[in-house]
Amino acid sequence: MADAMVSKKFDWQRFRRRSFASPTDSVITVIVFAGLAWLVWQALNWGILNAVWSADDVEQCGHGGACWSVIDARHRLILFGLYPYDEHWRSTLACLSIIGTVVISCFPWTWTAKRLSTIWIAGFAIYYLLMEGSLLGLPQVTTDQWGGLALTLFLFSSVVLIGMPMGLGLALMRRSEMPVVRGFASLVIDLIRSLPLLTTLFTAAVVIPILLPSWLEGDKIWRVIIAFGLFFACYQAEVLRGGFQAIPKGQFEAGKALGLTYWQILGRIVLPQVFRHALPATVNNVVVTFKETAIVIIIGFFDILASANAAFGTGEWAPYYIEVLAFVAAIYWVFLFGLGQYGEYLKRRMKVAER
Amino acid sequence: MQIKGLATGLAVAAGLTIPSLAMAKSPTITAIQDRGTLLCSGHNGSYFGFVEVNDQNEWKGLDIDLCRAMTTALLGDPEKAQIVPLSWAQRFPALQSGDVDVIIKATGWTMGRDTELGLQFSIPYFFGGAQFMAHGDLGITEAKDLEGGTICVEAGTTIERIAANYLQSLAVEHTMVSYEKASELRAAYLANRCDSFVAWGPFLAVLRATELENPDAHVILNDQLSNEPISAAMRQGDEDFVDFTNWMLAALLIAEEEGITSENVEEMAANPPNPKIARLLGAEPGMGERLGLRDTWAKEMIAAMGNYGEIYHRNLGENSPYKLERGLNNLWSHGGVLYAPQLD
The missing domain is CATH 1.10.3720.10 (MetI-like)
Incomplete structure (x- = not known):
């Protein structure tokens, strides 16, 4: 899929032939594209340009931006x-361990029963030990x-x-x-x-x-x-x-x-x-x-x-x-x-x- | 059926095992003290003012504070409360199965719950009912001033009927405009299509505080059109636990009545101005023995969480974003309906 998209350059000729063949087509194309552009602009405006980013600036919120x-x-x-707030590093590591397990097992070289089960059991053990904590001597x-x-x-x-x-x-x-x-x-x-x-x-x-x-x-x-x-x-x-x-x-x-x-x-x-x-x-x-x-x-x-x-x-x-x-x-x-x-x-x- | 059978079983078991009356100790309290934590109901998300989560991922809210007060009374430390997230549908089965010890979760006391579900309710700790909100620039302060005005209401609700009855009994001429959805109702009110709108009081307060551009431009009228008592719910068959919960709530109310706050509680306990306060705060014995607890349980609870008024203002009232008026939820001596049974 990805390489298919890269290899196919955008065909302007074909686009013009298909979208601007007659005056009616041209009008419809322009209207649709204007509508799309407006939507994108609105989203951009709301989500990025007018947005307030920091929690300290919350008073500035509510002026048309996110x-x-x-x-x-x-x-x-x-x-x-x-x-618990102070233990969030454990949650972070535990999440990474699960995501890592899933990502690693997506590679074809792990696809034997032995390797897959080792990876998954290890990933799960790390997650559980970190999250629960008492076996590692961390607060339960x-x-x-x-x-x-x-x-x-x-x-x-x-x-x-x-x-x-x-x-x-x-x-x-x-x-x-x-x-x-x-x-x-x-x-x-x-x-x-x-x-x-x-x-x-x-x-x-x-x-x-x-x-x-x-x-x-x-x-x-x-x-x-x-x-x-x-x-x-x-x-x-x-x-x-x-x-x-x-x-x-x-x-x-x-x-x-x-x-x-x-x-x-x-x-x-x-x-x-x-x-x-x-x-x-x-x-x-x-x-x-x-x-x-x-x-x-x-x-x-x-x-x-x-x-x-x-x-x-x-x-x-x-x-x-x-x-x-x-x-x-x-x-x-x-x-x-x-x-x-x-x-x-x-x-x-x-x-x-x-x- | 299963739930009912279990409840009956518990009731019978409890009925057979209450030999002493003076130093009764409930099986629930014994279990809580053996476990070292009190299991309370949280929410799967947030219910404004009652159950919320703060920026440090900790529970807060009126119901959570009452749970912490209860925990302090039983175990001496508010941190020993364990809040179990529960959905609305799950709360009663979770209570029956022992996942929680008590439900303090904006739960109304109804006959069906009291009888068919095998629950027992404490004295009410909160009252909520239908109220009016109006545009501030109209200069309205009570429902009588709505004469000739239009009132928006959600269609087909009990509130619609209650509001009509109430205004009729005041002989106020009005036009009722009903909407299908709460969001339409809100939009109509904001577009000035009606002078006021009528809904559940705490909901109006939260709406005013959070979603209206300029909260001060709207007033919630003091008229209470209807009323639902909100109580703590417990399993049937452990009367001593209900006694404890009632007196825990009563102690918070008595503390407010007597002017005892989290700030001055130590001072009051050291130099009690009257015998009632002396007993409440454990300067004189008696408070603990009757419930099978420490004499100082109420003192520790007030020191940790404050009296009822402090808890209210922290979560719903003037120290919260909602600024909800006390109204009915004031002491009887201040025009509300909250009162404690007599501490003798």
Whole structure:
């Protein structure tokens, strides 16, 4: 995609032919471009030229420009939620550790089961040890004080981490030749897919502690992650099932004829193709999951949207909610655009096999 | 069903285990003291004036301060409050499941909650109801002055009916203009399409303080059209905990009544001007034993958080951005409806 854009220079000839062919066309083109220019100018005017940047200059806010002072004063609340102020370096490092883990595992040379699992377990251990702190001799911070972007990233990556293998497991079980296993997988997948995510999470967060004895409850955040992971897994299982169905039966039979075991056929012949077929839908599922983490606000988690809400939720900053929401939207956009572009890259890379 | 069953179970259990009346100790208080923290309700975001987060990522607000006052009374240190973020929908199940010990979260005392949900409510610590806001240049100070004016209101709400009733009983001729959405209502008012508008009092105050260009150009009239008592909610079946919460709130009100503030509390405790203050601040024994606490719990609480008036002004009143008038939320002796039960 990127090199396609670089290699293709802007074709003025073609642009003129298409946009200024007749007087009517010219008028429409001019109007559309004038409108666009006006919009861009307004945005520029509001967001940069007339904007107030520093928290100390807040008195100058409210004269037609954005008041980025609110971000200056409240960005730590948006990024780290209720995490103790003096310990924010831990949250920062923990976030970097998760982002680093995701970025590293995007490089193809890490794609062996051993390397991937090492990287992810290490990244997660660093995150948890830093955030919780008591094992490293730092002041303990319980999970109910985690928040902001740090919590959103943690929820997202642990849900995907738990959900991916579970989804693969469920997809394989659903294809099993044993009726009991197949029936169980179908039941789980169809049951969970027919429940709204909110209900599932509400049950995990609120109802389970009422039903279970307290020693079996566990931390609320883990109950929610497991429930969310299961939800992700059921959708992912269906995505992978589509991938399995695209593979001709002959390939299994050929594998068997060569004397390969079930796991060899799966690992060396079937799964690589399944992943390729399922890739677009998988990226889609992952992106949706990132956005859906915002739903945990309903069960009292202080994720990035909740902390944004708190950031403009005091008397001084209440008029500047647009700035806060724009900031949060930009953060979401960076992550999701990154994910989408990576999906595109993977698709191109895997097409090599088809040439 | 599950919730109700559990509540009944708790009630039965608690009913069987109250042998002593003098030094009753509630299971909730015992659990809080064993744990060393009080679990209070926060919010998933912010609710103006009641539950907010400051620039240092710490909770603040009227409800948070009351939770800290409660924590000081029970554990001697306001920092031992642990605020659990909860959504509105989640607060009652979270209380039942023990995620929090008490809900202090702008929660109205209603019959349904008191009976069907298995909750118990403290004495009210706040009253909020429908109020009028008017353009300041009209020189209006009370609802009677609205004669012949237009009033904007949100369509189909109870407030619409309450306002109509109220103005009718005052025999004030008026035109009611209703709008579907709160934002339209606001815009209409700002565009001078109506002389005043009517809504929940604290909401009006926050709107005036935060979203109107020139807050001083608008007045909130003192007339209270309706009234909802806001109380702390607790699980059914632990009467001693309710007793404690009531007296904790009462102590804050008595302190204001007697002029005890966070500044002069030590001095008052050293030289109590009257026996009531001596008892309240633990200079004379009795305050602690009856609730199973230290004699000085109220003194420590007032030293840390101030009396009710100080807490109010810090979060909603003159020391806050909202500048909300005390109105009903003043002591009975100053024209409000807040009063404490008798301290004997």
